[in-house]
Amino acid sequence: MHSIRIQLLAFITAVLLIFLVILNIYPITSSRDLIFEEKKSALSGQAAVVASSLSGLDRLAPDSVREVLQLLDLGGYSRTVVAGADGTVVYDDAASAGGAADNADILASLEGKCVFRSHFTEEAFFSSYAMPVTSRGTTIGVVYLCEEDTERAAVISDIQSRLLRFSAAIGAVALLFAALFSSVLLSRMRELVRSIRIVAGGDYAHRLVTRGRDEITELGEEFNQLTERLEDTEKQRRRFVSDASHELKTPLASIRLLSDSIVQSENMDGGTMREFAADIGHEAERLQRTTEKLLDLSRLDDDVQVIDEPVDIKLTTVDALSVLRPLAEEKGVKIRCELEDGCVVMANTDDMFHIVFNLMENAVKYNVPGGSVLVKTATEDDRIVLSVSDTGIGIPEEDRLNIFARFYRVDKARSRASGGSGLGLSIVHDAVLAHGGTIAVGQNKPQGSVFIVSFPRPTSEETGI
Ligand SMILES: Nc1ncnc2c1ncn2[C@@H]1O[C@H](COP(=O)(O)OP(=O)(O)OP(=O)(O)O)[C@@H](O)[C@H]1O
Ligand SMILES: [Mg+2]
Secondary structure, three states: OOOHHHHHHHHHHHHHHHHHHHHHHHHHHHHHHHHHHHHHHHHHHHHHHHHHHHOOOOOOOHHHHHHHHHHHOOOOOOEEEEEEOOOEEEEEOOOOOOOEOOOHHHHHHOOOOOEEEEEEOOOOEEEEEEEEEEEOOEEEEEEEEEEEEHHHHHHHHHHHHHHHHHHHHHHHHHHHHHHHHHHHHHHHHHHHHHHHHHHHOOOOOOOOOOOOOOHHHHHHHHHHHHHHHHHHHHHHHHHHHHHHHHHHHHHHHHHHHHHHHHHHOOOOOHHHHHHHHHHHHHHHHHHHHHHHHHHHHHHHHOOOOOOOEEEEHHHHHHHHHHHHHHHHHHHOOEEEEEEOOOOEEEEOHHHHHHHHHHHHHHHHHOOOOOOEEEEEEEEEOOEEEEEEEEOOOOOOHHHHOOOOOOOOOOOHHHHHHOOOOOOHHHHHHHHHHHOOOEEEEEEOOOOOEEEEEEEEOOOHHHHOO
8 A cells, every 4th residue: 555645745756856957957047048149149249340350351361360350459258269261270369370270160160151159067158159251252261259258157056056055945845844744634534544443343422523624624524424324323223123122022021921820820710711812812913013014114124126016096095994994983983085086106006005004094093083084185286195184182293203213102002002013104104205205294273183195296108107
């Protein structure tokens, strides 16, 4: 694994190096070029003056050349050389004249070209200029000026060494800052990784302390939210396991008690025994209902993709009604239905039955003698709406939020006495959501509750109708 710190430092170093190299090279080369340009124009001007002064002569003889040059007074240049048409040096103020000019520039200039040459060493700028001397259209010789400028070279070298020292200082400070910055950044990352490990180890209550307002803070906040959700899920799971065990334990304890009583009492009469056995049967039935509902919930939790089919809510309601009629009669509750035709939703027949049946069953179960239940289906814009309202005991506002939680009952004793497990509405809720619907609970006027379920209205392509 390549540490981010090394990658970051390598990147910063590379950028810094490029910057410093440019900083060191560019000003020096451009000022050098500028000086060369200046030298070229000065030397070429001076050479032109010499050449035009000499062009009055027919031939470049040492004496006449010396005379002309003395008149010109060429101070400042380190060396002036004049060569004749045959390439012999007729004047050289730095050495004795007379030898053949072995300078390539002089020889090239004899052919009629001007040649400028320059180079820079740490000590000096060397520049030279060779220009042909023409008289009546013919080249009679060459004037060659060369100069060595140590002053400017010293200034340039000085700038160069200052720049180098300056760059080294900048580089060191920048690297120091980069190292500091990366270690702060990395310590925050390490903190995040440490927190992830702690949470992965099972401590869901752990939270990362976030500072600042950057992407790492954002990451930390996201992580905290995720952990919070994990903690909630874990709490729910634990509560569910403990509630479920409790729900199963109660009927099992009753069964045990009843069977013990039968076993222990030697001369129990047949009637009592049958009564006890019937109670055992009821408890077993309750256990069966609870486990069946738990299985329904776990199936909905599994998120298995069931293929949706068009389901007509009217038919489902009629089915549920036929099952519930005996209970409604027993309780003295009237069920009225206002069912629109064509209320078809894309769902699963079993899930739809659970939804309608549980809502209607609750509306009957938690009703009062002489009360009523109204089941309505309607199409509203692009939704199919099912509402089940009753004139029963109602649900206190503070309980409405929790009503869909597993094993939640408003009045535990009453619900349990009527055989309720507190799972019906969780199944309804999960089934509604599984088919893209929404569910809401409210208060019915003047009394009772109303449950409103709505599903997206399927297109004719989906239903195939
Ligand atoms: N229409 C209603 N009127 C008043 N209270 C209701 C109504 N529907 C539900 N409740 C309350 O909400 C609780 C949860 O209902 P839910 O259907 O989940 O469980 P249950 O009816 O007790 O048991 P189950 O439906 O599993 O047999 C009920 O115990 C009851 O207190
Ligand atoms: Mg119920």
